Amino acid sequence: MGYPRTMPTPHDPRSPGPVHDVVILGGGMVGLTLALALDQAGLSVGLVESGRLEGESAATGGGRASMVAFAVRRMWEALGVGGLEGQAQPVRRIQVTEGRLSSGARSAPVAPASMMFTDADLGSDEAGAPLGWMIENRVIRDALVRSVRAKPGIAVFEEATARALMRDGTAAGVQLADGREVAGALLVGAEGRRSMVAETFGLRAVGWDYGQDALAVTLVHETPHDAVAHQLFLPSGPIAVLPMTGNRSNIVWTHRRAAARALAGMDDADLGREIAERVGGLLGRFHFEGTRATWPLALAVADPPVGPRIALVGDSWHSVHPLAGQGLNLGLKDVAALAEVLADAVAVGLDPGAEATLDRYVRWRRFDVTSQALGMDLILRAFAAGGTRLGLLRQAGLAVIDAAAPARRLLARTAGAATGDLPRLLRGERLDTPRAAA
Ligand SMILES: Cc1cc2nc3c(=O)[nH]c(=O)nc-3n(C[C@H](O)[C@H](O)[C@H](O)COP(=O)(O)OP(=O)(O)OC[C@H]3O[C@@H](n4cnc5c(N)ncnc54)[C@H](O)[C@@H]3O)c2cc1C
Structure with a gap:
């Protein structure tokens, strides 16, 4: 019919x-x-x-x-x-950290707790594919x-x-x-x-409204990002440091609404100091590129x-x-x-x-x-959430995931949008039908 x-x-x-x-x-x-x-x-x-x-x-x-x-x-x-x-930067590794990065060398252990998954966790059927692309x-x-x-x-x-x-x-x-x-x-x-x-x-x-805004800015920095994305969880909200083409990174900083808007209104020197305090020596020296804005989150x-x-x-x-x-x-x-x-x-x-x-x-x-x-x-x-017990639980949780290959594989495949019953297009197949050929 x-x-x-x-x-x-x-x-x-x-x-x-x-x-x-x-x-x-x-x-x-x-x-x-x-x-x-x-x-x-x-x-x-x-x-x-x-x-x-x-x-x-x-x-x-x-x-x-x-x-x-x-x-x-x-x-x-x-x-x-x-x-x-x-124009697309492959993302090969995602590092999740609770707290700020140390101000030492970028490869120094980060404190207090962290976990990491990589494109290798995707499994051999996706060999060579990155976790994602920053564009x-x-x-x-x-x-x-x-x-x-x-x-x-x-x-x-x-x-x-x-x-x-x-x-x-x-x-x-x-x-x-x-x-x-x-x-x-x-x-x-x-x-x-x-x-x-x-x-x-x-x-x-x-x-519900999160009462938070996300501030997004692009940085041009001296230290290569090595295709690694960082997610730092701070009590006020997460900061993502996402690798872009060239020596550039996109920062998405989530903060209580008024604080995020205050950050957006700072001059480059002050905002740069605030960012450097949190990302430590990760990027080396940097300057801002393009405009910045905040988005309310709900x-x-x-x-x-x-x-x-x-x-x-x-x-x-x-x-x-x-x-x-x-x-x-x-x-x-x-x-x-x-x-x-x-x-x-x-x-x-x-x-x-x-x-x-x-x-x-x-x-x-x-x-x-x-x-x-x-x-x-x-x-x-x-x-x-604050509290010592919860903090210990979080650290234990990160350590468990970091050590468990199946958990890392699930995270990697979720980041790559490759979980569950995938539609044909997401498997890379065309959607031609007899109607399209007619
Ligand atoms: C700071 C930040 C960072 C993010 N980073 C990521 C990320 O790394 N990865 C990721 O997957 N997602 C990310 N997201 C989420 C992502 O940006 C959104 O999910 C995505 O933009 C939604 O796309 P959309 O086309 O559904 O809606 P929109 O981008 O909002 O587009 C809607 C379109 O509809 C038009 N429109 C609106 N009303 C009407 C109307 N009445 N009539 C006609 N046209 C209309 C608008 O002009 C617009 O062009 C991020 C979000 C934020 C805030």
Whole structure:
């Protein structure tokens, strides 16, 4: 049984408009990747973005970079996204430390407790793959936008203000402020936090405000980073030191909101001193590159993430603490699963907006999303809590993981987004369907 491919737009049955298989609201890194995946599977896509695709967004401005899991990079390769070569720094080792780094040599033992896992912990089936890649968000977005622009099957509506969302039994879509309507069999919310799709259709989020901001800055330093990422857990919040191409590192410093904003307002010399006090001799002498900004942090997970003819992906579904650098990776795993579910549905003539199709998507992703969101929350609380006994427990926990190969393997594969039942794209396979070939 097929579903109607051309139908009147839901709000004005007298003026049939083009109807897409899927309408995506939000052209961030997640929405753009979903558009490419669906296009590869032969689905027609309407992509609505409030800004300009080439413009700066909240996620690309202010010195932001992402640790992209190796399976995600594999997915972008399968989707033909080029232009990342030479701009992606492999991450080969992740070192987790409780406390500041010592001010001595960077190879000196760090105190009081630490653990480490490496790309070797991924196992022989992933031989040679790094744990992940550090890439500037603006580089990722530029590469995705170039790919989207080259696809005639993706209709882009940019600088487009969504006035209202609409839905009936056969379609869902967006009414734009200029009067146009963009409708499809399925409407996907990829607009990041505060999703209009979630709000309009009552997909409620559970979660809480962390009362913290993340400050992101890029440093150019004299000492090589050797492809090692550091996560330092301090009582006030974690600091990540993430290797970038060249002798550069991205610092993501999470602190109580007022303190983080005060740090962001410091001059370079004062902020440099604050950072050096915590990262010790790790980077040698350094100076700042680019701009800096802070982002408020909250945990928010929409439950359920789907409804009749609507679905959420990325931060629209789940906004998580950046301590493990997994927010974007989680969103791109949603993309790989949703695209495969929709490709399978249309390959046998099913409606992409049907309840059974969306149920399969939720079953595939819910456990990973919930366990990672809550897992990060738990780690954050465990390291923030004071008390000698808890401190000893944390140190014992780090030592146990450090010594246990299976635990290190799990951490390495989680960082690489290679755990669980992987969708084809994350295994590096294309998503071609008979529809795409037609
Ligand atoms: C400091 C920091 C560091 C991080 N580091 C990492 C990391 O190392 N690794 C990692 O995996 N994750 C990381 N994250 C998380 C990651 O940045 C986010 O999960 C990711 O950007 C979410 O992408 P998205 O496309 O879902 O949403 P967004 O990036 O928020 O994009 C949403 C898009 O939708 C558009 N939009 C919004 N509303 C509308 C509307 N009504 N109509 C049309 N368009 C709309 C916006 O303009 C934007 O282009 C980090 C987060 C922070 C704060």
